[in-house]
Amino acid sequence: MTNTAGGDSRADFTIVAKRRVSAEVVQQIQARIRDGALRPGEQLPSERELAARLGVSRMSVREGLRLLEVMGYLRTDAGRGTFVAPPPEPVGGRVTRERLDLLEDETLFEQLAVVREAIEPRLAALAARLATPEDLARLWERHAEVGRHAEARDLAAFTRADLALHNAIADVARNRVFRHIIDDLQELLLEMRQISIADLAPNRLGDTQCEHQCILEAIAAGDEAAATQAMLDHFAAQRRAYQVARQRRPAARGSPPGSPAGG
Numbered sequence: 027m028t029n030t031a032g033g034d035s036r037a038d039f040t041i042v043a044k045r046r047v048s049a050e051v052v053q054q055i056q057a058r059i060r061d062g063a064l065r066p067g068e069q070l071p072s073e074r075e076l077a078a079r080l081g082v083s084r085m086s087v088r089e090g091l092r093l094l095e096v097m098g099y100l101r102t103d104a105g106r107g108t109f110v111a112p113p114p115e116p117v118g119g120r121v122t123r124e125r126l127d128l129l130e131d132e133t134l135f136e137q138l139a140v141v142r143e144a145i146e147p148r149l150a151a152l153a154a155r156l157a158t159p160e161d162l163a164r165l166w167e168r169h170a171e172v173g174r175h176a177e178a179r180d181l182a183a184f185t186r187a188d189l190a191l192h193n194a195i196a197d198v199a200r201n202r203v204f205r206h207i208i209d210d211l212q213e214l215l216l217e218m219r220q221i222s223i224a225d226l227a228p229n230r231l232g233d234t235q236c237e238h239q240c241i242l243e244a245i246a247a248g249d250e251a252a253a254t255q256a257m258l259d260h261f262a263a264q265r266r267a268y269q270v271a272r273q274r275r276p277a278a279r280g281s282p283p284g285s286p287a288g289g
């Protein structure tokens with residue numbers, strides 16, 4: 027008889043999903059808000075109490091609360107505590123099931139980044155070819171809006187304004203098929219930005235402004251190659267920043283180095 031202690035079992039194991047503990051914190055609190063157990067204006071229990079009730083570390087609670095704040099579900103009032111915010115407006119898009127997975131699944135996160143890197147530099151090039159003076163005025167307006175939210179450190183508004191700027195570039199590219207793809211991905215694209223900005227250092231906000239400035243200058247100059255490159259540089263900078271942020275975060279687990287960031 028063969029000794030199976032060494033483990034030649036044929037049992038079909040699958041890789042345990044790489045997920046963040048904070049994802050569960052986020053999902054539980056979102057569920058309590060959705061089912062009305064937590065109502066707008068209501069104060070959340072303290073970090074310590076939440077940690078005890080959820081059976082996770084305070085660091086995971088803090089990380090989850092920060093993300094929920096960027097997502098617009100919570101508002102922190104310095105010195106008073108954390109409160110449930112009025113429900114954030116949906117941005118539309120149809121990939122709702124995957125939207126939930128994005129928080130849990132680093133692989134999907136990476137796949138979305140690859141799609142963005144394939145599509146958005148091309149959109150920037152088309153925008154450089156086609157932009158009218160009116161288009162450019164609208165792009166600079168969006169850019170200024172991102173800047174205002176960055177200055178106010180309003181991360182929830184910043185992520186939405188950033189998405190709006192990238193959408194505006196897609197509009198200028200005047201390709202209905204590309205626009206359709208982008209429309210379907212709106213929720214995912216917003217959530218990608220929220221997840222990454224919650225992890226990043228504050229100086230990333232200023233850097234993002236500079237990178238957007240380069241993209242818009244290239245579009246304004248009608249320089250397709252420069253616009254492509256500027257968009258690629260934007261994504262590369264996000265990846266670098268995200269990598270540094272993840273290395274600083276001892277509570278993070280199971281995330282491969284070099285995961286992408288959205289912005």
Ligand SMILES: [Zn+2]
Nearest residue numbers: 188238260289
């Ligand atoms: Zn951006």
